[in-house]
Amino acid sequence: MLARSILCRLAICLSVMPAVAAAQADKIPWAKGPTRGALGSEATISVPAGCLFTGVDGVKMFLQLTENIASGNERGVVMCQADQSGDPWFVLFSYDKSGYVRDDEGSNLDADAILETVRRGTEAANRERKSRGWGTLSVDGWATKPFYDRTTNNLTWAITAHDNTGGRTVNHSVRLLGRGGVMHADLVTTPTQLDALVPPFNGMISAFTYQPGQKYAEWRPGDKVAAYGLTALVAGGAGVALAKSGLLVKFWKLIVAGIAATVAAIKRMWRKLTGRRNEMQPQ
Numbered sequence: 001m002l003a004r005s006i007l008c009r010l011a012i013c014l015s016v017m018p019a020v021a022a023a024q025a026d027k028i029p030w031a032k033g034p035t036r037g038a039l040g041s042e043a044t045i046s047v048p049a050g051c052l053f054t055g056v057d058g059v060k061m062f063l064q065l066t067e068n069i070a071s072g073n074e075r076g077v078v079m080c081q082a083d084q085s086g087d088p089w090f091v092l093f094s095y096d097k098s099g100y101v102r103d104d105e106g107s108n109l110d111a112d113a114i115l116e117t118v119r120r121g122t123e124a125a126n127r128e129r130k131s132r133g134w135g136t137l138s139v140d141g142w143a144t145k146p147f148y149d150r151t152t153n154n155l156t157w158a159i160t161a162h163d164n165t166g167g168r169t170v171n172h173s174v175r176l177l178g179r180g181g182v183m184h185a186d187l188v189t190t191p192t193q194l195d196a197l198v199p200p201f202n203g204m205i206s207a208f209t210y211q212p213g214q215k216y217a218e219w220r221p222g223d224k225v226a227a228y229g230l231t232a233l234v235a236g237g238a239g240v241a242l243a244k245s246g247l248l249v250k251f252w253k254l255i256v257a258g259i260a261a262t263v264a265a266i267k268r269m270w271r272k273l274t275g276r277r278n279e280m281q282p283q
Helices: 004-008 019-027 056-065 111-131 191-206 230-235 259-274
Strands: 035-039 043-047 052-054 074-081 088-096 137-149 154-163 168-177 182-189
Touching: 035 074, 043 052, 043 074, 052 056, 056 074, 056 088, 088 191, 111 137, 111 154, 111 230, 137 168, 137 230, 154 191, 154 230, 168 191, 168 230, 182 191
Parallel strands: none
Antiparallel strands: 035 043, 052 074, 074 088, 088 182, 137 154, 154 168, 168 182
């Protein structure tokens, strides 16, 4: 059971949240864990006790509230509280119907070249962020260099960044390869919490399940094949073919937006949804 003290420590006052944003938060259809969350028609995820889940219907509103740019491919979000002293954190799931991604690059990922491409792409994304009145991002480097697990068909990496106010964040990302596309799972948290959160995040990912017929091993000749490989999944995001001389620079975006604004918004949302001065009871 989450104690009231966990909720009370979220000191950002609800009155700070604009009325429109508060009304939007109320409209998000959250389900309390433990439960099984549907990630569109492609897959499901196990939602731990003490966490909240919203699917396709609520994830767009969640992204707007946390100042993140929606792509339209989002399938759901799991939001949790780390512990009595940690900030809320979330995992965003999105799916790209790109087709089967061949994994022959699995042993030859050039982390340095990919990082440079990510930095250039983030600069391009900052122009969109400025047009929305949001803060800008700068990429610091790898917290975990990209690596591919041929047993699970999962591609994993973690990247650190800071915003224009100096706030820092880290995105721990997994790409789960499927028969018809790729499910994106991005853990968004603060750098100080990352080490403690990777085990529960990995546990969540291990309970991820593609629906029958959607698994990577179920690919058959004649199925659609993606026009890019693993490098593009890290460097530019899925959905666009990898050009030989580029790495999808203009399509790259980090999941987390202005870090300071995001953390504050999540804190307000967590208190509003799990509190109203009531404890959140695992089911």
